[in-house]
Amino acid sequence: MSSHNLPIKELGEVSLVAEGTTFKSITETVAVVTETKAPRGWWIGFLIAVNFTGILGAAIGYLIWTGIGVWGNNSPVYWAWDITNFVWWIGIGHAGTLISAVLFLFRQKWRTAINRFAEAMTIFAVICALIFPGIHVGRIWYAYYMPPLPNSMALWPNFKSPLLWDVFAVSTYFTVSLLFWYVGLIPDLATFRDRAKTKVRRLVYGALALGWRSSNRHWQHYERAYLLLAGLSTPLVLSVHSVVSFDFATSVIPGWHTTIFPPYFVAGAIFSGFAMVMTLMLITRAVYGMKSLVTQKHLELMNKIILLTGSLVGYAYAMEFFIAYYSGNDFERHVFIHNRASGPFAWAYWIMVSCNVISPQLYWSKKLRNNIAVSFVVSILVNIGMWFERFVIIVTSLFHDFLPSSWGYFRPTLIDIFIYFGTLGLFFTLFLLFIRWIPMIAIAEVKATLPEADPHWDPSHASHDDAHGHDEDAHEEPAAQPAE
Amino acid sequence: MSDKTLTLYLAEYESAGACVHAAEKLRDAGYAAFDAHTPFPVHGMDQAMGLPDSRLGWLVLPAGITGVSLGFLMIWWMNGVDYPLIIGGKPAFSIPSMVPILFELTILFSALTAVFGMFGLNQLPRHHHPIFNSDRFASATDDKFFISVESSDPKFNLEKTKKLLEATHPTNIELVADKDDEVSEDAP
Incomplete structure (x- = not known):
C-alpha cells in the first residue's frame, strides 16, 4: 500500500522534504543547531542587534524623561512614526498566525517547515509593536488607564473607542499567539530533553517540556487543542488588523474614513509578514543548512502568497483612489491627488506603490519565483514598502488639515529614527536567541509529513507510485485527526 | 508483584x-x-x-460563552451604569460598539481553556x-x-x-x- 503523504506525481506535486530525509535526520538537523557552538555569523548579528536594543532602551528612557516632544510629531501631525511602527510590526506578526492557523485549517502540509519560525516572528513582532502605544501616551505611568481597572478616580475606560478595542485585540492576540507557540513547542522541547547531554539542558528543557512522554492519549487531546487554537486564531488574526484599521476608519479624517480599510489592512498585514518570513528564512536556511527541510518548494509557495496579497493590496490602493475621486468629495480628492500622488509626500507614496504593487508582480514568472536573490530583494522591498504604506496613510492624511492655516509638514527627529531602528534591534535580538536555543523547525510536525509516518506505508512499494492505494486506507480512518 | x-x-x-x-x-x-x-x-x-x-471541545465551548457573557456584563456595568459616557451622541450603553471587545474576550477565554484544559485532561505537567x-x-x-x-x-x-x-x-x-x-x- 502507498502512503497518503506521498506526493501525487500526476498533479505535479513534489516531496515536502529533500530526498533521503528520515525521522532521525530531521531531529538531528534541527537539534544540532542548539547543541553546537554558535557560528561566528550568529555572534556578529547578535552583537549588532544587542547594540541597537541598547539604543532603543536609551532613546525610550530619554523620551520618558523628556516627553514625546522629542519626536517630530507636532500640530497637525500628531501621529507619525510611532503609530506607523506600531501598525507595521503588528502587520508583520500576522503572517505567523496565518501560517500556523489558517494554513493548518486548509491542510497545507508545507506549512510545517516554516510555522515555528513564523510564530516566533509573530511574538517578537507583537512585542515590538506593543512598545509604541505604551510610550506614545506620553506619561507612561498613566498607561494603566488603558485596561478597565478599578481606580481611585472612579473612572472606567470608554468602550466605544476603537483605541480601547485595540488594547483588547492586541493583548488577546499576543496571549493566544504565545499559547499557540508554546503548545506547538512541547513535543520538540521533549525531543531536546531526551537528547540532552548536560544537566542544565536536561533540567531546563525538561521543565519546559512538562514531562511530555509522546503518549497517544496525550496526542489526542493535544491535537484537539491545536485544532481549536487554529480555529480560534483564524478569526482572531482577521479581527486584530481589522480593529487596528478601525483606529483610522472610524474617524472623520479624509483618507482614513473608508470602509475598505479592514480587508485592506489584513491583506497588507499578511503581505508584509510573509515578506519578513522570507527575509529571515532565506538567511537562516543558508546559515544553518536547513535546505533539506525548507526546500525551494516552500519558498515558491510563499512567493505565490506574496504575489496574491501584493495584488490585493494594489487593488485596494486603486479602489481607494477611485472612490476618493468618484465620491466628488473635495477633501477626499485633495488627500489622494494633492497630498499623496503629488505634493510634498509624493516620494513616499510612489515608494509605496513601486515596492508593494510593482515588485511582487515579478512573481508571475516561475523562474523569478524560484530565484533566491530575487526572493530576497523583493522581500526587503516589500518590508520597506509596507512601512511606507502606513506612513503614507497616517502622515499624508494629517499634514494638511481642513484649513490651509493648519497645513504643516512632518520631519522625523533623531529619536524617531533611534526608536525605530532600536525595535529592529530588539526583534533581531529575540530572534537570534530563539534560533540559538529553541527548535526552530517544528520537528514532530515535519516528521508527520514524511511518507513513512503513515501507518500504511510499506517501503517495498516505495518505488512505484500508485495513487490508487488510497482508496483502501480511506475507510479505516474516517474520523482521523489532522496529522500535524 | x-x-x-x-x-x-x-x-x-x-x-x-x-x-x-x-x-x-x-x-x-x-x-x-x-x-x-x-x-x-x-x-x-x-x-x-x-x-x-477528545472531550476538550466541551470545556472550550462553555469557556467561550463565559467570556462573551462576562465581557457583556463588564461593559454594561462600566459604561452603561456606573460611569455613563456620552460620546458622539451615542447611547451610553450601545451594543454595536461592544462587538469587537466581546469577540476578543470570547477568543481569549476559549484559547486559555483549550490550552489549560488540554494540560488538565493530559495531567501535565x-x-x-x-x-x-x-x-x-x-x-x-x-x-x-x-x-x-x-x-x-x-x-x-x-x-x-x-x-x-x-x-x-x-x-x-x-x-x-x-x-x-x-x-x-x-x-x-
Missing part, C-alpha cells in the same frame, strides 16, 4: 504501522491501561487504541513517570515507536502480557519499574 509500584512493559517498534497493529491487538485483548508513544501523532492510532473522542526509567525510551521523541502496558491494568500478567506483546513483533521488550520506590519493597 506489589500493588503500589507501577511497573510497565515497554515494547519498541520500528514503524508506525507495526505500532498501530500492536495497539489493535491489545485493544482486542481487552487491555485498558496501555498507551502508544510515538514521535508524532499517528493517523488512526486513536481508533486502534479504542479511544473515545508530570515530571515523574516510571516510563522515563527506560534508557531506550528517549528515542520515543526521535524515531522509534513504543507501546507501554501498565501493571495497573487488571489484565496485566507478567507472562501473558509479554507473550501477547511478543506476538506483535517488537524489536525489543523490557520491563520497566519505578526505581524511586525501589528495592526494599519488592524485587520480582
